Amino acid sequence: MTRLKAMKRRSFFWYSCLFLASCSATSRNSTKTEKPAIANWPDTLRFAITDADGEEELNRDYQAFRSTLEEILACTIEFFPVKSHVAAAPAMLTGDLDLAWAGPLEYLVLQARAKAIPLVSLQRPHFRTVISVRGDRGIKTVADLKGKTIEINEVGSTGSHLGTVKLLLEAGLNPNTDVKFITSGSNTMSSLVSGEIDALGRPEHRYHAILEEEGLATADYPIIAIGEPIPGDVFVLNSQFDLPVVEEMRSRILANNEKLMAAIWSVEELKIRFQDAFFEPVDASKYEEIREILRAIGQENLVQ
Numbered sequence: 001m002t003r004l005k006a007m008k009r010r011s012f013f014w015y016s017c018l019f020l021a022s023c024s025a026t027s028r029n030s031t032k033t034e035k036p037a038i039a040n041w042p043d044t045l046r047f048a049i050t051d052a053d054g055e056e057e058l059n060r061d062y063q064a065f066r067s068t069l070e071e072i073l074a075c076t077i078e079f080f081p082v083k084s085h086v087a088a089a090p091a092m093l094t095g096d097l098d099l100a101w102a103g104p105l106e107y108l109v110l111q112a113r114a115k116a117i118p119l120v121s122l123q124r125p126h127f128r129t130v131i132s133v134r135g136d137r138g139i140k141t142v143a144d145l146k147g148k149t150i151e152i153n154e155v156g157s158t159g160s161h162l163g164t165v166k167l168l169l170e171a172g173l174n175p176n177t178d179v180k181f182i183t184s185g186s187n188t189m190s191s192l193v194s195g196e197i198d199a200l201g202r203p204e205h206r207y208h209a210i211l212e213e214e215g216l217a218t219a220d221y222p223i224i225a226i227g228e229p230i231p232g233d234v235f236v237l238n239s240q241f242d243l244p245v246v247e248e249m250r251s252r253i254l255a256n257n258e259k260l261m262a263a264i265w266s267v268e269e270l271k272i273r274f275q276d277a278f279f280e281p282v283d284a285s286k287y288e289e290i291r292e293i294l295r296a297i298g299q300e301n302l303v304q
């Protein structure tokens with residue numbers, strides 16, 4: 001009798017394990033998107049993020065997004081580190097790179113130099129440039145910056161450099177002759193605090209983050225100008241992909257906006273940068289303002 005009970009317990013345990021394994025497999029299969037019946041659908045996509053600084057940052061900040069996108073597109077996605085903002089163009093041109101998450105300027109470069117196909121845009125409603133100054137310098141408007149020194153993060157950065165140039169142009173200043181630009185390559189306010197520079201051009205979210213990190217008061221380093229929202233980042237595909245593949249990928253990304261944004265927001269740094277962001281179809285006309293800014297500083301050849 002005891003042996004019979006033991007056998008029944010083992011049988012119950014065994015079938016319970018089978019049942020749980022079955023449920024687990026069903027759950028996994030229910031979340032996996034099926035590969036579409038479209039010719040030439042890729043098994044693997046090599047994916048670059050143009051402003052990610054190497055493989056370490058890719059794995060640290062974008063792993064959740066990569067996994068989610070992999071599930072949605074039903075193919076393996078491999079990170080493809082690039083050494084600079086413009087390094088993605090030759091890699092895409094040679095076929096080594098399939099998909100890139102590019103800033104507005106990089107999108108235009110990839111389109112011009114690699115005939116990249118715009119897939120979707122990641123709009124950031126709060127992504128805009130601010131110019132801040134020392135409150136004790138008597139600088140109240142952008143026009144007061146004539147003959148002054150402005151620090152930007154790096155040349156070509158949309159939120160820091162190009163956004164600042166646009167604000168200067170709107171104030172009637174010539175960015176090539178009326179001000180002096182210097183680059184810091186870092187996100188601090190130390191040069192403004194020390195008085196080495198007269199103004200700082202940064203994305204708005206970065207400005208507020210710096211104040212908080214360095215324990216500074218807005219009244220001491222006020223904003224004198226705020227730009228309009230900057231056109232969103234663009235996901236682009238290698239021009240070798242067929243139109244049905246492009247359209248299906250676009251449809252899948254747009255249909256899974258909430259899932260993709262949740263993956264981005266799971267990383268604190270990205271949650272701040274991409275607050276309230278969303279995916280939408282690319283409106284090419286929005287990026288003409290980037291061309292105009294490049295034209296004003298004599299760099300239009302970058303996107304030709």
